Amino acid sequence: MTTTLITGGNKGLGYETARRLAELGHRVVIGGRDADRVRQAAETLGVDGVTLDVTSDASVAAAAADLRVRFGGLDVLINNAGIAGMIGDLEKFDGPEVLSVLNTNTVGVVRTMHAFLPLLRESDAPVIVNVSSGLGSFGVRADESRVEHSVPSLGYSASKVALNMLTAMYAQFLPEVRINAVDPGWTATDLNGHSGPQTVTEGSDVIVALATAGATGTFSDRSGPLPW
Template sequence: MTTTLITGGNKGLGHETARRLRDIGHTVVIGARDPERGRAAAEELGVDWVQLDVTSDASVRGAADALAERYGTIDVLVNNAGISGGMTAIEDVDGPAIASVLDTNTVSAVRMTHAFLPLLRRSEQPVIVNVASGLGSFAVRADDDRIESTLPTLAYSASKAALTMLTTVYAKFVPDVRINVVDPGYTATEFNGNSGPQTVTEGTDAIVAMATIGADGPTGEFHDRHGIVGW
């Protein structure tokens, strides 16, 4: 049985990822900052949940201890939790604003990886999936035909670009774990006011694909639902 932890799993992409992985036989645990929402989502999905605030070292350590006691190991970690930082004009983005987005979207992946690596290493086929964005891709943002090139998402883009770099470094120096990063694409969720053209199922295609790779699967790669994404 494959045990999978999904941060930010009580709504949006995390919720749909939980549903899809549950349906193919994973034992799914959703991490949720709000206990009431986490419990409700877990009951709806028929999965487990753990209280988890990815911006808190103590909360992350507590979740790791709880899952070590419940399951003994984690096979797949999906670092999905994140914030947008809003569509603030570039000149209005200050230090505290960008620091907050970086802490949630980038530093949290380090917290989670550090805390859960011992559990992952008990698995025969450990996998980490980091959920980034085309908004954090230099190649995508340089393409004038892509909508991402038109959006002044300074803090969000910086946080996701940093997450892709974290992924490449982890993948090289932690070779016993398959570690990849994905771009869900512009998906209709609460995160963007349901404005995206993709369905939430389409938006989770890359996440599910990378969460279900085997021991011979890719590592250190950036994927969307269509294939490789340029850095």
């Protein structure tokens, strides 16, 4: 059975991804900072849960040790946990604001990947899916016809640009692991005040697709490849 860990899996895109992968026969483990919310979501979905705060080295290490004891290994890691941070007037941003977003969305992925890499390397077909965004694509942001072009998301965009580069580098230097970045698109979740036009099912399409098949070192949305 394929064992899959989804960070930030107790709500939104992570929750829907967990539901769909469980239906496909994965043994799903959802991770989140709030133990009570994780437990409640896991019970509702009929999956397993683990307390996991991607901003804490100790928390991530403890979660990796917990999964080894409980499940013996890991096949798929979906780095979904993230925060939006401030969106708006660029002059109002400061260092701590941007740093907090980078710590969760970018450094948090590094923490999680390195903590779980020993488990993934024991899998016959290890997979990592990094949930990125079109807001972190130079090509998408340059396209004036795209909604991303006009969103002043300084910290969030910087975090996703960095995540895309991390994905490309990890895919290059860890060829034994299939590693891809995905853009769910503008999906109605807590991250954007449920303002997105897509449903969580539509938004999770590309996450589920890359968790179950595909090449490595790619960046795509539900319609196909995206420019980095």
